[in-house]
Amino acid sequence: MFSTVLLLTGTSVVQASTPPVISGSARFTVLTPRVIRMEYAEGGRFEDAPSLVFATRTGAPAVDAKVSHEKGWLVIRTSDITLRYKEGTGVFTADNLGIVSSKAKTSFNWHPGQKDTANLGGTARTLDQVDGDRHAADNTPLDLGDGLLSREGWHVVDDTGSFVFGNEKLPWVHRRACEGCTDWTFFGYGHDYAAALQDFALLAGREPLPPRYAFGYWWSRYWNYSDSELRDVVADFVRYRIPLDVLVIDMDWHRTDGLSSVHPRDDINGQTMGWTGFTWNRALFPEPERLLQWLRGQGLKVTLNLHPASGVLPHEESYGRFMGDLKADPAKPLAFEAADPAYMAALFHAVLDPLQHMGVSFWWLDWQQWRESKALPGLSNTWWLNHVFFTHMQQQGEQRALIYHRWGGLGNHRYQIGFSGDSIISWGSLAFQPRFTATASNVLYGYWSHDLGGHTFRDESDPATRRIDPELYIRWMQFGAYSPIMRTHTTKNPDLRKEPWRFAPAQFDALRHTVLTRYTLLPYTYTMGRKAFDTGISLVRPMYYAWPEDEKAYRSSGQYMFGDDLLVAPVTAAADADGFAKQDTWLPSGKWFDVTRGRTREGGRIVGGRYRLDDVPVFARAGAIVPTNSDPTHSVANDDGARTIVVYPGKSQQTELYEDAGDDEGYRGTAFARTALATEWSKHAVRLRIAPRAGHYAGMPTTRRWSVAFMASAMPSNVTVDGQPVKRVDGDADLTPGTWRLEGRTLALQVALPVHDFANAQMVEVTWPNDAPDVDGLAGQMRDVREAVEWLKSHWTEFGGIPDELSEAAQADRLIDYHPERFAQEVAAFRARVSQLDQSLEKGGLPADMRAQFKARASRND
Structure with missing residues (x-):
């Protein structure tokens, strides 16, 4: 614990690791040049234990802070902010406490009670039954809450009354000795958003790096798969050379006694019967150990779905061991209680750890987001289970800790990965998820995993709306390839089949290419995951982190930076009748390389684009160096x-x-x-x-x-x-x-x-030779001509066929491969042919309307 030091006169330097400044019942701790903790506790009942939000009570070493007493005011000055408190005037108010910026680009003058009118948002507990950015039930907007960042340049985390951790081996939750004592932590950063996030990571804990396999592809479907069916699914991934690293088995892995959507019944703990389960369904999985052993041999990690709200009930195979660990009467089943250390210890020892030893890699927790602990009212089961499951796995020491659950609140960034829940299948939902994912980085929650393709239709009872739109699914998967986690999932609907090989050939090609893109980028993605651990800057982050003074950065919520060097603007709207989707992208100042078009773009403007089904608007910083996998068909395990x-x-x-x-x-x-x-x-x-x-x-x-x-x-x-x-x-x-x-x-x-x-x-x-031809944009142009000729062949059936000039132009890339020594000549010949395409088609008798369509396809330059 801190020793108390009362500074009455003079000026001194305070280190973050040394005792804080105390003035009567007020205590101020300088944690970084931009962060000060402010407490008010009558009788000096200050709290030194870490809280659920703040994992440590010490900050950066060697933070210089000048402390002085000026005409009755306590003044603390750092290089970035200045705090003034009128000593002896009691609890904090707008009249006796204030903090101003010293050198921040955005100046501020904060006082208690001041409203933050420009907060940039945080994240939400779940996207369950959210359509776009609104709840489907009542059309109210989804509340993303406050994040750590604001255009005002400051933020206050009110930790008053929060739970704190004890010093147990697995740190456990406790109430504060003084629940009503003021405990605020002020962050003053101007527009240096990166510094604010790094400060928060220092104090609240780092954003853990998931295991490398988690950056691969996850296959998930709510379906009552059998052992044989799962083997067939895995075999199909191998057959079609689509890499896979994580297999998610939803709740039908266990017995679902009494579960019915028509006549649901409650169990002895007041929960709907059948959702909770810890015993393998032997009809589907006669020998689960052998299945898990086989999956492990395929290089796959396996997670099982848990809905633990009912607790361990008498029908479970592990019930006797569980009650024995607790020395409890088997005739009196116990209610689930996450805040009871004995209960959770028995749950792990008798029930869950044996399943993990059998071959379960980590747990998918579900159905806890609306419940609070009965033992500790006010404690979110979601928040607490994230901590307990993650920390327990971490202490096992056998593999890197990972939990897959919903967001429980500030501080939950220490327990990745987030399951965003059952979103509605719609273009609106897809359009919202880039913003939702990027904004979550404002609370360091950098690993949201979405049900790619959406979870359920808005009206499941209408057969006309129960079939998946391939275009929507492909665009959602493309967003997933440039997301923190790439995982497909659906509700239990026989019409919702997302296996890539079930789609038409062109759609299959686009889906497979998308998964391979994910694996191509994995070395870069994993490197950026490490950077998130080191700096607090998540893999997917809003544009305003790097361009805080540009108004367009705040308006461009449909795009984001994917790591340091790639700007991604996923297509989130349907294509036109010609098969092109229109998408505008704001490029910040400087030069950018348009990966899809193969050309350099000048930034500081909005660029438009027309994108085919297999195109994704991705722009690399000029000169970017991106480490990739040479063979993307290899999973992480291989x-x-x-x-x-x-x-x-x-x-x-x-x-x-x-x-x-x-x-x-x-x-x-x-x-x-x-x-x-x-x-x-x-x-x-x-x-x-x-x-x-x-x-x-x-x-x-x-x-x-x-x-x-x-x-x-x-x-x-x-x-x-x-x-x-x-x-x-x-x-x-x-x-x-x-x-x-x-x-x-x-x-x-x-x-x-x-x-x-x-x-x-x-x-x-x-x-390169001094007279080398300029090839900026050439690869994209060759592709446009090649695909336009393919289109023409399928739409123009007049005798005589395609003019020779078009056939030659469409094979410019092949001619370069055949005659690399004639590169400059082949480039010049291609451009000459392209300049004459319209005349060639007119001479060949192509109608004017088809010539216009061909021209629009053959040149997408804006």
Whole structure:
């Protein structure tokens, strides 16, 4: 506990780890240059135990704060804020307490009772039965509450009366000695939102890094699967070469005695019968141990759904062990009580831990969001179960802690991952989820997992509305690929089938490509997950974090930054009759690379786009360096370690690749490694340096197969690795270590580096000729022409076929692959053919209306 020090005169320097400043019944603790805790407790009954929100009562080391007493006022000055309290005047009021900014870009003058009129929001407990941003039942808007960030430049967390933790091995919840004593923590940051989030992470705990497998694809469906059916589903993922890492088995894994939607009945604890269960349904899973062993052999992690509100009842197989642990009378079943340490210890020891030892990787908790503890009224079961389940798993030490449950309130960011619940299937729901996900980072809740594709129709009784719209589902999945967690799920509806192989070929291709995109980006995504742990800046974050002074950053709620370098604006509206969806994206100042179009864009404006079903509006910072998987068909469990560093054109940049063992808690200490990556661009050349790896973790490989992909590249004149020339191969040859090629379709210059030791650096240098053609936007243009010709072939059946000029233009990429030595000539020939397309079609007799449609498809440049 803190010792009490009363400062009456003079000026001194306070460290955050030293005793706070006390003036009568008021206590002030400087935690960071921007954060001060303010308490008022008669008789000095201050609270030193950590609370549910604040995991620590000490802040940053070596925070200089000048303390003085000026004409009856206690004054505390830091480099960023100044607090004044009129001593001896009692509880905090607008007349005796105030905090002003010292150097913040947005000045403020805060007093108790002041309303925050510009808070940027937090998150909600659940999206259950939410359609768009409104509750389906009464059309009221979903309340995202207050987050830590405000355009006013300050925020106060009122921790008065909150529960606190004891010093038990698994820290347990307790009431405060003085529940009515004032306990406020003031954050004053101006528009330095990153600093505010980092301060909160310092005081409330870091945003844990999920296991690496959690960043892969999750398959989930509310369905009474059998052992055989689950094996068939997994086999289909293998057959169609769609990677999968997590298999979610919903509540039908257990017995559902008495469950009925027509005539529901309550059990002896007053809950609807059948939802709670801890005993395998042996009719569906005759030997669950063998199924779990088989799934583990497939490299899959498994989570089971729990609805624990009824507690452990007499029909459960584990009932005798559970009651024995509690030394309770088996004739008197106990009500569920999460705040009872003995009850929860028995639940884990007798019921849940044996299931985990059988092969369950982590738990999906459900159906607790409306209940409070009976033992501790006011304690949210959702909040508390997150803490207990996560911390119990963490203390087991066998694998990295993970809980999959709903948001319980401020401080719950310490227990990922969030299950957002049963949202309504609609375009409106999809359009809302990017904003919902990004805004949650304002409370550090950076790992929302949504029911991609939506959970249930608004009117399940109407057969006409019970079938999934493939376009909506594909767009939702595309958002999922650029989300914290990628998980599909539906209600128990036979018409809601989301397996990719059940869709038409073009739709299947789009879905499979979307999942592969997720796995391609996994090294980058995991690196950004580590950054969230280090800094408090979540993987998915609003635009105003980096551009707080631009009004458009606050209005662009349908887009977000996906890590540091990728801006994503998911398509959330249906396409027009021609199959194109329109989407506007605000690009902040600077240059951006349009990944879909393969071209550089000038920022500081809104750009429009027309997107095909398999397009996603993604923009990379100019010069961005993005570490990726070389083969995205490999799941995390089967990762072969090959990495491709994607380099976008632009300016010199630097980043890193983060790695660890993937599924242990060692990352919280020193068991991890980082590899620095940096580029230097000049007018006709680029140099990429891969630094020696720094750090160590168990099972770390000693060598790696690196590749580099320089996007939007012309044919180079020279490619070297560590000063040695690298051999060019043609477009049909396999890329082997120590070779390079320019891929015609994407215009990606691919360099396969010689296998090397991690202890040594590698340097890749590319030089282009002075007269190299400008290829900015060329890959996108070639694709447009190619797909426009495909469309024309299926819509124009007149004798004579497609003009030769069109056929040749549509194969420009192939001609580049066949004749890389004629790259400049082939580019010029393609552009000449494109300039004459309209005339060629007119000469060939194509009607004017079809020519217009062809032209709109062949050139999507805005």
